Amino acid sequence: MARALDPVLKELRELILLMGGRAEAILEKSVRALVDRNAQLADEVERDDLEIDRIDVQVDEEVLRVLALQAPVASDLREVVAIKMIATDLERVGDLARNIAKSAARLARHSEIPLPTSLVHLADGACGVLRKALNAFSECNVEVARAVLGADDAIDAAQDDVVRDELERIAENPSQVSLGVDVILVAKNLERVGDHATNIAEDVILMVEARNVKHASKLAL
Amino acid sequence: MTEDGPDPRESWQAPERQRRLRRRHASERRFRYCGMAAIGSAGLALLVLLASIASNGYGAFLQTQIRLDIDFAEADIGDLRGLHGRKLDAAAARGDYGALVRNALREMFPDVSSRREVRKLQGLVSSGARSILRRKMLEDPTLVGQTESFWLPAGDEIDMYEKGHIRRDVPESDRRLDDREISWIDALENSDRIRTTFNSGFFTHGDSREPEMAGIWGALVGSFLTLLVTLAIAFPLGVAAAVYLEEFARKNRWTDLIEVNINNLAAVPSIVFGLLGLAVFLNFLLLPRSAPVVGGLTLALMTLPTIIIAGRSAIKAVPPSIREAARALGASPLQVMAHHVLPLAMPGILTGTIIGMARALGETAPLLMIGMVAFIVDIPQGFTDAATVLPVQIYLWADSPERAFVEKVSGAILVLLAFLVAMNGTAIWMRQRFEKRW
Amino acid sequence: MPDLVTNLGVEHAAGSLPLSELPKMTARGVDVFYGENHAIRTGALEIRKDEVTAMIGPSGCGKSTFLRCFNRMNDDIPGCRVTGEICLDGEPIYGAALDVVQLRARVGMVFQKPNPFPKSVYENVAYGPRIHGIATRPEEFEEIVERSLRRAGLWDEVKDRLDGAGTALSGGQQQRLCIARAMAVDPEVILMDEPCSALDPIATAKIEELISELRGRYAIAIVTHNMQQAARVSQRTAFFHLGELVEEGPTADIFTNPRKQRTSDYITGRYG
Numbered sequence: 001m002a003r004a005l006d007p008v009l010k011e012l013r014e015l016i017l018l019m020g021g022r023a024e025a026i027l028e029k030s031v032r033a034l035v036d037r038n039a040q041l042a043d044e045v046e047r048d049d050l051e052i053d054r055i056d057v058q059v060d061e062e063v064l065r066v067l068a069l070q071a072p073v074a075s076d077l078r079e080v081v082a083i084k085m086i087a088t089d090l091e092r093v094g095d096l097a098r099n100i101a102k103s104a105a106r107l108a109r110h111s112e113i114p115l116p117t118s119l120v121h122l123a124d125g126a127c128g129v130l131r132k133a134l135n136a137f138s139e140c141n142v143e144v145a146r147a148v149l150g151a152d153d154a155i156d157a158a159q160d161d162v163v164r165d166e167l168e169r170i171a172e173n174p175s176q177v178s179l180g181v182d183v184i185l186v187a188k189n190l191e192r193v194g195d196h197a198t199n200i201a202e203d204v205i206l207m208v209e210a211r212n213v214k215h216a217s218k219l220a221l
Numbered sequence: 222m223t224e225d226g227p228d229p230r231e232s233w234q235a236p237e238r239q240r241r242l243r244r245r246h247a248s249e250r251r252f253r254y255c256g257m258a259a260i261g262s263a264g265l266a267l268l269v270l271l272a273s274i275a276s277n278g279y280g281a282f283l284q285t286q287i288r289l290d291i292d293f294a295e296a297d298i299g300d301l302r303g304l305h306g307r308k309l310d311a312a313a314a315r316g317d318y319g320a321l322v323r324n325a326l327r328e329m330f331p332d333v334s335s336r337r338e339v340r341k342l343q344g345l346v347s348s349g350a351r352s353i354l355r356r357k358m359l360e361d362p363t364l365v366g367q368t369e370s371f372w373l374p375a376g377d378e379i380d381m382y383e384k385g386h387i388r389r390d391v392p393e394s395d396r397r398l399d400d401r402e403i404s405w406i407d408a409l410e411n412s413d414r415i416r417t418t419f420n421s422g423f424f425t426h427g428d429s430r431e432p433e434m435a436g437i438w439g440a441l442v443g444s445f446l447t448l449l450v451t452l453a454i455a456f457p458l459g460v461a462a463a464v465y466l467e468e469f470a471r472k473n474r475w476t477d478l479i480e481v482n483i484n485n486l487a488a489v490p491s492i493v494f495g496l497l498g499l500a501v502f503l504n505f506l507l508l509p510r511s512a513p514v515v516g517g518l519t520l521a522l523m524t525l526p527t528i529i530i531a532g533r534s535a536i537k538a539v540p541p542s543i544r545e546a547a548r549a550l551g552a553s554p555l556q557v558m559a560h561h562v563l564p565l566a567m568p569g570i571l572t573g574t575i576i577g578m579a580r581a582l583g584e585t586a587p588l589l590m591i592g593m594v595a596f597i598v599d600i601p602q603g604f605t606d607a608a609t610v611l612p613v614q615i616y617l618w619a620d621s622p623e624r625a626f627v628e629k630v631s632g633a634i635l636v637l638l639a640f641l642v643a644m645n646g647t648a649i650w651m652r653q654r655f656e657k658r659w
Numbered sequence: 660m661p662d663l664v665t666n667l668g669v670e671h672a673a674g675s676l677p678l679s680e681l682p683k684m685t686a687r688g689v690d691v692f693y694g695e696n697h698a699i700r701t702g703a704l705e706i707r708k709d710e711v712t713a714m715i716g717p718s719g720c721g722k723s724t725f726l727r728c729f730n731r732m733n734d735d736i737p738g739c740r741v742t743g744e745i746c747l748d749g750e751p752i753y754g755a756a757l758d759v760v761q762l763r764a765r766v767g768m769v770f771q772k773p774n775p776f777p778k779s780v781y782e783n784v785a786y787g788p789r790i791h792g793i794a795t796r797p798e799e800f801e802e803i804v805e806r807s808l809r810r811a812g813l814w815d816e817v818k819d820r821l822d823g824a825g826t827a828l829s830g831g832q833q834q835r836l837c838i839a840r841a842m843a844v845d846p847e848v849i850l851m852d853e854p855c856s857a858l859d860p861i862a863t864a865k866i867e868e869l870i871s872e873l874r875g876r877y878a879i880a881i882v883t884h885n886m887q888q889a890a891r892v893s894q895r896t897a898f899f900h901l902g903e904l905v906e907e908g909p910t911a912d913i914f915t916n917p918r919k920q921r922t923s924d925y926i927t928g929r930y931g
Contacts, residue, residue: 003928071887073914073926210916472737542774546837548735549770550787550844551763560786561776 005070012062012083013138016090019055020134022048023090023097027130027193030097031123034104034186037111045101052094059087075207082207086137089196089203093130096189096196103182103189110179116165119187122158126190126197129155133200140208148201149213155194162187274631274638281632284420284433285383286372287346287409289325291354293364297321301362313359318351322373329414330405341402345409347374349434374422375415377432377625379406383417386624397624423632427600428614432625435618437633439600443513443593443608444582446601450517451581455524456574460563462525463532463570468558487526494523495590503591510592511607519587524577531573535566568655572648579644583637585612611637681749682707683848683878684729684766689743691724691733691902698724699902702743705895706848708878711870713893713910715886717925721902722882723852729880730766730850731759747848764791767841771853773833775825775840780817783825783836784808787844803843810876811839812869831862838869842877849873851881855888867892886926890914898922 026048033041063084066072072080107115129151136144163184170180202214232238298316301309326342327333333342350373357371358364374380378397381387383406387397398406409415426436470476498519502508508515539562547557563570593613601608609617615633618626682705691699699721706712706729714722724733731752733739745752752762764787775783784804788794794803804821808814813835817828825836834854841849851870855863870879870892883889889896890910897907898921906913906922917923924930 005928073886073890074917074923076927077915540774542770542772543776545732545735545770546774546776546840547786549730549732549763549768550790550840551760552790553760556790560790565777 005066005072005076008062008066008070009076009079012059012066012080015055015059015062016083016086017134017138019052019059019087019090020137022052022055023093024127024130024134026052026094026097027100027127030100030104031127033101034107034123035115035120037104037108039105039108042101042105042108045098049094049098052091056087056091059084063087078207078210082137082203085203086200089199093193093196096193099189100186103186106182107179107186110176113176113179116162116169116183118158118161118165119183119190122155122162122187122190125151125155125158126193129194129197130200133197133204136201136204137207140204142205142208145201145204145208148197152194152198155191159187159191159194271638274634278628278631278633278635280384280386280628281423281635282420283384283417284422285375285380285415285417287375287379288370288372288414288416289322289329289346290368290370291321291325292368293321293358293366294324295366297324298358298365300365301358302365304362309359309362313355316355316358318354318358319348321354322346322350330408338401341399342405344376345379345402345405347376347431347433349374349429349431372416372418374433377623379415380433381624382406383415384628423629427598428596428609428617429598432621432623432629435626435629437611437614437636439597440609440611440614440633442600443516443597444610446513446604446608447516447520447588447610448578448582450513450604451520451524452574452578454518454521455528455577458521459525459528459574460532460570463529463536464558464563466529467533467536468554468562483526483529487530490586491523491584492586492590494519495587497522498587498591509605509607511595511597511609512605513601513608514604515591516588516593516608516610517604519591520581520584523584523587524574524581527577527580528570528574531576532566532570535569535573536562538569539565568651572652575644575648575651579641579648582610582644583612583641585610585616588613589616611640684745684747684880686725686728686745687743689725689728689741689745691721691728692740692742693736694738697902699728702728702899702902702904704880704897704904704907706878706880707895708847709875710895711874711879711881711893713889713896714880714882714899715884715889715896715926716899716905717930718884720899722899725899726850726852726880726882727768729848730763730768732768734759760791764844765846766848766850767844767846769834769837769841769849769851769854772857773830773837775828775833775836777824777826779822780808780825780828780836781821784840784843787840791844793844807839807843808836810842810873811835812865812872813839829862831858831865834858834862834866835869838866838873842873846877848878848880851879853882853884856884863888886914898925900925 026045029041029048030045032038033045063080066080070076107113129148132144132151133148135141136148166180166183166187170177173180199214202212206212206214297320298318299312301312301316304312323343326345327339330342333339353373354371375383378387379402382398382403389396389403393399406415422434423436424441425438426434427439429435466476466479498515502515502518503510508518543561543565544557547561548554552560588610593609594617595607595609596617597607597609599606611633615630615637618630618633684704684706686702686704689699689702690697691702702721702725704712704714704725714726716722727733728741728745729752733741741753747757747762747765750757776786778786781804784807785794785800788800788803794800805814805818808817813832816832817823817836825833828836834857838849838854854870855866858866867888870881873879874894881889881893883892893910895908896910896913898905898913898917898919900921906917906919908918913922914926917926
C-alpha cells in the first residue's frame with residue numbers, strides 16, 4: 001500500500017546521499033589541496049562547505065515535518081532519526097574538511113617541505129571509511145558498517161604515527177614548528193573524520209537492526 | 222479548464238429538459254392531489270357519520286318536564302314522620318304515589334271526565350314520577366300533608382312532541398297524540414308549566430322500560446367493572462408474556478410458532494372469543510351468566526394478543542446499549558428487565574394497553590354470546606352481579622319499538638364515541654410525551 | 660539489549676511468584692466461535708495491575724470479541740462459544756466457582772459509545788453499588804457517588820446537577836460518567852472497548868489523561884484502533900490480526916522495533 005510517508009522518506013534519503021556525496025567530494029578536494037599544495041582548491045572548499053550547510057538545514061526542516069505530520073514508527077522512525085544523526089555527522093565532516101583546507105593553504109606556501117607518507121596514508125584511510133560508511137547507509141548493509149567500525153582502530157593508529165613522526169621532526173627542526181603544527185592539525189581532523197564515519201556506521205546498524213552499539217567499548221565496562 | 226463534452230450549464234436550459242421537468246412537477250402535483258382527495262373523502266365520510274349521529278342523538282340529552290303541585294296527602298301515602306331506617310323504607314313502599322300525580326293532574330284539568338281521557342291525562346306525566354316522589358318523601362318525611370311543586374318528567378310521547386318529532390299539522394289519525402292531548406300541552410305551555418331542559422337522568426339512571434327514564438349509568442358501571450376485570454387479567458399476563466418471549470425464551474421453532482399464533486389471535490373475529498367464553502366460562506366453569514367477571518375474562522382473552530404484541534415491540538425498541546451497560550455492571554437478567562427495560566418500555570406497553578382497552582370497550586359480539594343481553598335495571602354492585610355494557614345497551618335500545626329510544630341510541634353512541642376518542646387520545650398523548658426519552 | 664520475548668509461554672510454578680507479581684488476569688489458548696465462524700484462535704494475553712495493556716489491530720480482527728471474554732459478556736450473545744482458560748487472580752472465570760454477576764463487579768467495562776442510563780447522574784453511579792449491596796444507607800451512597808465522580812474527573816462539572824439526566828451531558832462527560840459508574844463498584848480490572856472513538860479530540864485527551872491516572876489503582880485493558888493512542892497510553896501492547904495474537908510486548912518495543920513483519924506492516928501503515 002503506497003503511503004504518504006514513502007515519497008517523504010525517499011526525498012530524505014536522496015538528500016542525505018547528496019549530502020554524503022558532497023562531503024566525500026569536499027574531503028577529497030581538501031586532501032588534494034594538501035597533497036598537491038594547491039591553495040586555490042583550498043578556497044573552493046570554503047564555498048563547497050556552504051553547500052553542505054545548506055543541505056543540513058533542509059534536512060532539519062524535513063525531519064521535523066515528518067515527525068510532526070507523519071508520526072512514523074518502527075523501522076521508519078529509526079530511519080528518520082538515523083538520517084538526522086548522519087546529517088549532523090556529515091555537516092561536521094564538511095567543517096573538518098574546511099579546517100584541513102585552511103591548513104593545506106598554509107602548507108602550500110612551503111611546498112619544498114615534503115609531507116609525511118603516513119599523513120597521506122591516514123588521508124586515504126579517512127576517505128575510505130567515509131565512503132564505506134555512506135555505502136553501508138545507501139545499501140542498508142550492516143556488514144560494511146561493521147567493517148567501518150573495525151577500521152576505526154587503524155585510523156587512530158595511523159594518526160598516532162603521524163603525530164609521533166611530526167613531533168620528532170619538529171624536535172629536529174624547530175624553525176618548522178608552525179608547519180609541523182599544521183600537519184598535526186590535519187592529522188587530528190582526519191582522525192575525527194574517521195570518528196564521524198564510525199558514527200555513521202553505528203547509525204546504520206541502529207537503523208537496520210535496532211541495536212545501539214554506540215560507545216560500546218566504553219559502556220562495556 | 223478543459224472542455225469534456227457539452228457545457229452542462231447549457232443543457233439544463235434545453236427544451237427537452239424543461240419538458241421533462243414540467244412533467245415531473247405535474248406528476249408530483251397529481252400525487253399530492255390524490256392524497257388530499259383520499260383524506261378529504263375519508264374526512265367527509267366521517268363528518269357525515271358524526272353529523273347524522275349527533276343530529277339524532279342530541280335530543281337524548283334533553284328532557285321535557287312538567288311542573289305539578291303535589292299535595293302529599295296523608296291518606297295516600299301514610300304518615301311517615303318520625304320513622305327511620307327500614308321502617309321508613311317499608312312505609313314508603315306502601316304509599317300510592319301514583320295517586321298523588323293523578324290528583325295533581327286532575328286538579329289542573331278538572332273538566333276531564335271520561336275514563337279514556339283520564340288515562341290519556343295520566344300519560345302526560347311519566348310513570349317514573351312515582352319513584353321520584355317516593356324518593357323525595359324518603360329524603361324529607363316532613364313533607365307529609367304539605368303541598369310542594371316539582372318538575373316531573375313528562376311522558377315519552379309528550380317528550381317527542383316537544384322535541385319536534387310529532388307534528389301537529391299531520392292529520393290526527395296519523396299522530397301519536399290527539400288534539401285533546403295537544404290542547405293540554407298548549408295549556409301547560411301557557412301557564413309555564415312545561416319546559417325542556419338538560420337530561421341529567423340520562424347519565425344517572427339505569428335502563429328502564431320507559432324511554433324518558435332510561436339512562437346509561439347501569440351500562441357505564443357495567444362497562445367499568447368489565448374493563449376493570451379485563452385490565453386486571455390482560456395487563457399482567459400480557460406484559461409477563463411479552464417479557465418472557467422477548468428476553469428469556471430461546472429462539473427456536475417453538476417460539477416462532479407461538480409468535481405466529483399470537484399474531485393470528487389478534488386478528489380473530491371477536492365473536493369467536495364469545496363462543497370460547499360461553500363454552501368454558503359459563504358451561505364448564507359455571508360462572509354467573511352476564512356478570513362482569515365473565516365479560517372481563519372473555520375480553521381479556523381478546524385483548525391479550527394486542528398487549529403482547531405492543532409489549533414485545535416496546536421491549537425490542539429499548540436500545541441494546543442500555544442492556545449491555547447494565548449487564549456489564551453485574552445486573553442479573555431479571556434486574557436488567559425490571560430496572561431498565563420495563564421502565565423504558567412502559568410507555569409503549571401502556572399505549573398498546575389503552576388501545577386494547579378502547580377496543581374492548583366497544584365490543585358487543587363476544588358479550589352477546591355470554592349473555593349480557595338481559596334487560597338489567599339495577600345498577601350492578603359487584604363483579605358477579607348481572608350487568609350490561611354500553612355497546613350492548615345501545616344494541617338493546619336499538620331493538621326497542623318506542624320512538625323515544627331512537628334518540629337515546631344515538632346519545633349513547635355519542636357517549637361511547639367520546640370515551641373511545643378520549644382513550645385513544647390519551648394513548649397518542651402518552652406516546653408523544655415519552656417518545657424521546659433516550 | 661532488552662529481551663523481547665514475552666512472558667506468555669512461561670508457566671509460573673505454583674507459589675513461585677508472590678501474588679502481587681502475578682498478572683491480574685491471564686488468558687491462554689482462548690478460542691471463540693460465533694456459530695461456525697472461528698473468530699479468535701488461541702488468543703492469549705496478560706493484564707497486569709499498574710499497567711495499561713492495549714490491543715491494536717485492523718477492524719474486525721477480533722479485539723473487541725477477545726476483550727469481552729474477560730468479563731464473560733460473550734455469554735449473552737446467542738451462538739457464541741468460548742473455549743480455553745481465562746483466569747482472574749488465578750481462578751478460572753469460566754468455571755462453576757465464579758459467579759458471573761460477581762465477576763462483573765470485579766471486572767468492569769466501558770463501551771465505545773457512551774451509554775449512561777436514562778436516569779439522573781446520581782442514579783447512574785449509584786446503580787452498581789445498589790444492586791451489589793455495597794452500600795445501604797444514603798450517606799454511603801453519597802460518599803461512593805462523590806468519590807467515583809471525583810476519580811473520573813467529573814465531580815466539579817456535575818456536582819450541582821446530580822439530579823439532572825445523565826444523557827444531558829456532552830459526549831466526553833457521558834463517557835467519564837460511564838467510567839465513574841464502572842468504578843463505583845470498586846472493580847479490580849477495567850476493560851475499555853475503544854472508549855474514545857466516539858469523542859472529539861479534547862474529550863479524548865481528557866479520557867486518556869484519566870486512564871493514566873487510573874493506572875495505579877486498576878488493571879486496565881484497552882482496545883483501540885488508534886495506534887497513536889495505544890502508544891501514548893499503554894505500557895504493553897498486543898497486536899491482533901485475523902483473530903490471532905500476532906505479537907505482544909512492551910509498547911515502546913512494539914513501536915520502535917516490532918519483531919514480526921505483520922506487526923511492522925500494520926503499524927507503519929503498509930496495510931490497514
